[in-house]
Amino acid sequence: MTDLSIEPISSTDPxxxxxxxxxxxxxxxRVGRGLSRKMLHAVDDVDLTIGRQEIVALAGESGSGKSTIARLLAGVYTPTSGEIYYQGAALSSMRSRREQLAYRSDVPMVFQDPFSSLNPAFRVSHGILRSLKLHRGDLTRSQRYDEAERVVEEVGLSPAGDIMHRYPYELSGGQRQRIGFAQALAHKPKLILADEPVSMLDVSIRIGLLNLMAELRRSAGVSFLYITHDIASARYVADRLVIMYAGHIVESGPTESVLANPKHPYTDLLLGAVPDPRAPLTVGIEGDTGEPPKVIDPTPGCRFRWRCPLVVDECHRTTPTLRLLGDNHNAACHVAQPDPGQSEPADVKP
Incomplete structure (x- = not known):
């Protein structure tokens, strides 16, 4: 993968x-009925922060809880417990429709499937103009059209007037996904939740979408939560990498630090399964063995213990919490060791 040499942008004031x-x-x-009813733990006790003008990649295999977190942040799901804070204010305190619309305008979502997220019965301009009317009601009709053309141009589609008059089926997959970003950008967002936005696209055009995310961060000051199962793309575009497994965050830190020096056996497993050809990494797990994660009425203990080659008795008894093991590098593992010179590990937030 070609190196874009993206310069990191400092996040918010400490x-x-x-x-x-x-x-x-x-x-x-809840799953099942009657006496067979059980509880599926999609996300459990997740502490996550995203700064201004920061790209955070949330990675893990299917079923790890990545998309559930995105939908919680987008307001599609309500939390079973815990809280989400936006610029210091709890989302649960936002009661009025005006407040909720303002939040959804600031934190839109770009979905995985670029075709199903667009209405095939309307031209692609319809969704952008409708979003502008809903979230930026101060604009006149002509101003909305001018703004729609601007955001279409900003995501790299031109001539904007021609693109906007097409139907979704007349666009390629990459063009449709760029329209998805244009719809989000029309809100003047502060954070875009990108749920595997390149996974359904050809490899040859994925790089263009990743470059677009980096450019929007630079030009529009937008932060991204980039959800992916592709470690190579996370390395390419993200400032920080957060690894999820079975509803828990198991490791987090600066992207290069996590990939060059993984602390959790699951991260090791991901690197072994999807190696990055740009920089071969030494991994400690030769293959994947054991049972899939148990997320329906799980018992205490590490949820990776059924597949972990480093499992100890403590892993079956106690659920590990994130500990600081390196420079802003955290892992939730009983046997993970801190970097040389690192002080005694302490519980932290990613």
């Missing part, structure tokens, strides 16, 4: 509140 923060965020779903 004295200010993060752009968005979750504390003990939890979402459970």
């Amino acid at each position: 004295e200010a509140a993060p752009l968005i923060e979750t504390r003990k965020l939890t979402r459970h779903f």
Whole structure:
């Protein structure tokens, strides 16, 4: 993968509140009926922060809880427990429709499937203009059209007038996904939740969408939560990497630090399964063995213990919490060791 040489952009002032923060965020779903009813733990006790003008990649295999977190942040799901704070204010305190619309305008979502997110019966301009009318009601009709053309141009589609008059089926997958970003950008957002936005696209055009995310961060000051199962793309575009497994965050830190020196056996496993050809990494797990994660009425203990080659008795008894093991590098593992010179590990937030 070609190196874009993206320069990191500093996040918010340490004295200010993060752009968005979750504390003990939890979402459970009931499954089954009657006496067979059980609880699926999609997300458990997740603490996550995203700063201004920061790209955070949330990675893990299918079923790890990544998309559930995105939908919680987008307001599609309500938390079972825990809280989401936006610029220091709890989302649960936002009662009025005006406040909720303002938040959804600031934190839109770009979905995985670029075709199903667009209405095939309307031209692509319809969704952008409708979003502008809903979230930026101060604009006149002509101003909305001018703004729609501007955001279409900003995501790299031109001539904008021609693109906007097409139907979704007349666009390629990459063009449709760029329209999805244009719809989000029309709100003048502060954070875009990108749920595997390139996974359904050809490899040859994925790089263009990743470059677009980096450019929007630079030109529009937008932060991103980039959800992916592709470690290589996370390395390419993200400032920080957060690894999820079975509803828990198991490791987080600066992207290069996590990939060059993984602390959790699951991160090791991901690197072994999807190696990055740009920089071969030494991994300690030769293959994947054991049972899939148990997220329906799980028992205490590490949820990766059924597949972990480093499991010890403590892993079956106690659920590990994130500990600081390196420079802003955290892992939730009983056997993970801190970097040389690192002080005694302490519980932290990612």
